[in-house]
Amino acid sequence: MDRFDAMRAFTRIVERRSFTKAAEDLGLPRSSVTDAVQGLEARLGVRLLQRTTRQVSPTLDGEAYYQRCVSLIADMEDAEGAFVGAKPSGLIRVDVHGTQARHFLLPGLPRFREMYPDIRLHFSEAHQPVDLIREGFDCILRAGELNDSSLIRRKLATLERGTFASPDYLKRLGTPNTPGDLDGHEMIGLLAPDTTEVIPLAFQIKGKIHRVTLPAMMTVTGPETNVAAACLGLGLIQVPRYRAVPELASGTLVEVLADFPPTPLPVHALYSHKHQLSPRLRVFIDWVAQQFRDKAALQE
Template sequence: MENLSGMEVFVHVAQTRSFIATGRAKGISSSAVSKSISRLEERLGVRLFQRSTRSVRLTQEGEVFLERCRRIFTEIQAAEDELSSMTDLPRGRLRVGLPLAGGLMLPMLSDFIQRFPDIELDLDFSDRLSDVIEDGMDVVIRGGELDDSRLISRRLGSFRLCLAGSNDYFQQQAAPARPDELSSHACLHYRYPSSGKLEPWPLKHSPSLSGGHVLPSTLICSSLEALLFMVKEGRGIACLPDYSIRKEIASGELQTVLDSYMTRTMTFHILWPSTRQMTPKVRVFVDFMTEVFAGYMAKKH
């Protein structure tokens, strides 16, 4: 068991490239993570990571060992799933991948825990999709277009991107009536952590293509929560999913602008690997989320 624990720590460090992040996830100190890796390297007689003050990188031996560890943990999970299937009871650990802007799902997940107390949720917030199979996720929820033949998907619900600002902000700066008027406003942008790219504002007539107008970059951040905070503080206009600001719109704290120019609607899907048997815990999770998702998307409070 100690060997498996050390291997589990190793896999997490390999994925996060950080002793600190691994320690936080495991509830131990970064020095304990370092000692665990050192003991593993000593036992194996090889160096698994190249360490520096700025980065942690896998060695060639580490890459080989990581692949083996992933296979081992996949087999362990498969054994647990097989036994769970034999009892036909939804139980065991369920690894769920959620989008970084996954706060919408938290009330649903809380209700799921209450309904299925024998299922242990392991939540991973990330916008990556390519590592669903490799990272051993049981099920993931993602927004946007999806194209991966290894995954089975089911539609959950749709949402719209909108431009919003606070009433305080629009009292100081008149609300834009046309997209090109955004060039005189404070524009707050979201950056995708996985790619480093800015989320485009889906306007019919893009200011960056019309009349030489370019959207100002008053603020750029990779956290939807931080972006929403700044909007509510009156710092400018941001492009946000409608579900994330329903309560603020209903209360009058925020208002949307240029609605008739916004063109993008996105859909949430729930996905799971087609190469694995659908275990009871995955089946009840997929059925539960499909059942309740639309209702939660429509709630204003």
């Protein structure tokens, strides 16, 4: 393993706090990353990592060396990517909601593989806040308003939403014509990620946002369960319009309060400020943005 590869192995160990996880990310035997760090420590004459039975953490010298390695590796990848014909390669670990992955990303993946045959992808579906660096992700895709974050963000799309219910539900409780008609109605309680708070229904009325929280006989954390519960007549839901297309076509859901649409959901790609955008991550995020644009154009 050359010096730059050893530096890559070292930075991944620091980020993952684990030799084993770093080796898995890099597609190397654990012994190789262990030997790489031992070689760096011998060359530098300092101890870079503290090892315990539970985790690995950098020493003060290791933290300083990590920061220099991150900068050097990013510069090298940027330099290599500047040459005409250079092909991005390597593993990209992405956390993305499963419904978004299936609708926007998976259909275009065969073409992506043709364009970038040396890039490998790992999709995770956490549905909750993640520590991008510690958990080894290169980027995360998130819909909705973002809290203040040290992560770099790139807006990819804006998803229009609607309010939906099953015909049986509307037959039982009536069809509301305005948000003021929602007394006596119910909702499926979709919980905000990593909290126990139900996300209220939101309606745009004369340029202002009007939020309503209705009684809910059940709460859910997953978008698929949210839609399935609505199809069974258990309450109103608000979801991105693309997600309800099959149910609207089959008649298992209908739209209500169309004159008072929910606020749209922005979609962002987030990645760490600690890393310059590598060539493989840059082409992936550009491709993701194009997938969202293409899908949106088909629905216009």
